[in-house]
Amino acid sequence: MGQTARVSAIAWTTAASLAAWLWLLLCQGFFWRTDVRLPRRTEPDEWPSVCVVVPARDEAAVLPASLPSLLAQDYPGHAEIFLIDDGSSDGTGDLARELACRHGGLPLTVASPGEPPAGWTGKLWAVRHGIGLARARGPEYLLLTDADIAHAPDSLRDLVAAARTGSFDAVSQMARLRVESVWERLVVPAFVYFFAQLYPFRRIGRKGARTAAAAGGCVLLRAEAAERARIPDAIRQAVIDDVALARAVKRGGGHIWLGLAERVDSVRPYPRLRDLWRMVSRSAYAQLRHNPLLLAGTVAGLALVYLVPPVAVIAGPAVGDTATAVVGGLAWLVMTGTYVPMLRYYRQPLWLAPLLPFTAFLYLLMTVDSAVQHYRGRGAAWKGRTYTRPDAVPDEG
Template structure:
C-alpha cells in the first residue's frame, strides 16, 4: 500500500501540473472571432486551396462543394491534386468543379518524399504566387465564411500559419469512445496556447486546415524541407516557427471531417500509422511513453480502488492511495470533460479516460511492431519506413 500510495502521489502531482501549468491544454475555446466580412476584394489577399486526394472519389462530393462555395471576398481558387488514384478521383473532382477549380495529376514521386507531402508540393507548384496557401484534406467540409475568418485572423494578428483542428465523426460507439480522447491527447502534446505564444518551442498544426503565408513557406525552404514527414502537419508547424513565423491553432466546428471510422480497426489503424514516427522510432522513447501512460492514467483509478478496498478491510496505510488516487482521477476527469462537451457527449464519460489511455498505449506499441515488420505508415496501399536524419523517409 505504501508503494501504491507514493505512485498515486506522483500521479496527483503530474495531474496538478497538467491542469494548472501546461498551457491550459484542456480548454476548447475561444476559436476564431466572427468579425465583419464586409471588406471588398481589393482588401483581401489571394488564397489558393490545395487538396491532396488519393482514392477519394466517394468522399469529395460531400466536401469539395463546401470549399468551392466559400464566399471569400478576394481571389480564391482550389487545386485538387490527384495522387495516383485508381477510383476516378480526378473525374469526380472535375464534375464538381466550377471556374475556380483546377485538377492536376501529381507527377511520379521522387525518392525520399512522403506521398501526401509530395502531393502538397505539386499543388504549390500549380498555385502560382498567391499570398496564402490553404492546405486541406479531401475529407474536410467547410462552413460558410470559414476561409474569410482564417485570413482575417492571419491579417489582424500577424500570423503566418493559422490552423483549425477539424471536428471528427462521433457517430459510432467506437468513435464516441476514442475520438475525443485523440484530440485531447493531441492538445496535451501540443497545447494550443503555447503554439500561439511567440518564443515558445511548442509548434504544431492540424493537417485538415492549414492557412500558410507563401512567403514564410519559401523562406523556410519550402515543403522540400519536410519532404519525408509522415506527420506533415506538426512538421509544417515546426518549419514555420523555426523560420520566425507566428502560428495559431484552434479547435473548430466550422471545419468538419466527413471520413467515418466505424470500426475499432479503423481507428486503431489511424493511430498506429504514425504513433511510432511521433516517437522518432526510438524503443527508449516507446518504453518511456508506455510507463508514463501507466503511471499518469492507470495508477490513479487502481490506487483509488485498492485503497478503498483496503480501508474497508482496515488495512494499514490504505488512506494515502485511496485519497491521492481519487484526487488524481478527479483532476484527470475534470480536464477531459471540456473536450467531451465540445463533442456534445456526457462529461460522465470522463471517468473512463484511464481505459481509453491504455488502449492508446496498446496502439502505440502496435505502431512500433508494424514499423519493425515493414508495414509502418500504411495508407491506401503505401507504407513508409523510418525517417532518415535529413528528414527523408524510405517509401514503399
C-alpha cells in the same frame, strides 16, 4: 515487511500520479480548455488572392461531402482550387471534375504529380505539385486542406481575416472530427485531448514560444513564409506533416496560430475500432522518433498518469490502504474534470469522462503496436503505401 513495502510503493506511485495531474492542470498551458477559437479579426480593405491545395488519394467516398463546400466559398477576393489526385484508383479526379461542373463556384484545376520519388511521402509530394501550380498565380496565401474536410461558406474569409488581423504566417484550425459510432465517441474526443496536452494551443500562438503544431486538415499559410521555410521540401519525409510544417515555419521566424474549429468538419468516418487503431498506430512511433527509450518512457508515463489512479482506487482498499484509494480518487477526479470540456465541445455525454483511463489504455496499445509494425518493416502504412523508415518530426530546437 514485504506487504508494507508493497503498500508504500503503491502509495508513492499514486502520489506521483496526483502530482502529475496537478502539474498538468495548472502548468501545461491550460491545455484542457477548449476556448481557443479563431482569434479576433477585421476584414481587410483589399482581399488577398488565395490558392487552395487539396491532396487527394482514393477519396471518392468523401469528396461529394467536402469538395462542394470549397467550391461554394464566399470569398471577396480571387481564390481558386487545385486538387491533386495522388494516384487514385477510385476515380477521385474524374469525380472532382464532375462535382465542379455540377456545383460551379470557385475555379477548380485537377492535376496528378505521378508517383512520389524516394524520400517523399505521397501526400507531401502531392502538396509540392499543388503549391508549384499555385505559385504560377502569385497568391499571397495558400490554404492546405485535406479532401475529407468540409468548410462553412465563410471559412476562407474568416481564416484570411484572422491571419491579416493577427499578422500570422500560418493559421490552422483543428477540424471537428466525426463522432457517431460507439468507438468514435470513445476514442475521437480523447485523440484531440491528447494532442492538445502535447501541444497546448495557447503556447503555439505565443511569440517566442518553442511549442509548434498545426492541424493538417486546415492550414492557411502565407506563401512567402512557405517559401522561406522551404515547404514542403524541408519536411518531405515527415509522416506527421502538420507538426513538421508548423515547426519549419516557426524556425523560419514565422508567427503561427492553432485552435479548435467552429465550422470546419471532417466527414471521414471511423466506424470500427480497427479504423481508429490504424489512424493512430500508423504515426505514433514516428512521433517518438522511432526511439525505443522514448517508447518505454511514453508507456510508463501513460501508465503513471492514466492507469495508476483507477488501479489505486481498486487496490488501495484491497491492501488496507484507504489513503491511497483517496489519493487515487483525487487524481482520477482531476483527470475526469479536465476531459469534460472536450466532451462538451464534441457534444458527447459527460459520463464518458471517467472512462478516459480505458481510452488511454487503448492508445497505449496502439502506440506499442505502431512500434511493432515498424520493426516488422511495415512502418507507416496508408492507402496502399508503406513508409518503412519515415523521418521523425524535426526537433524544435
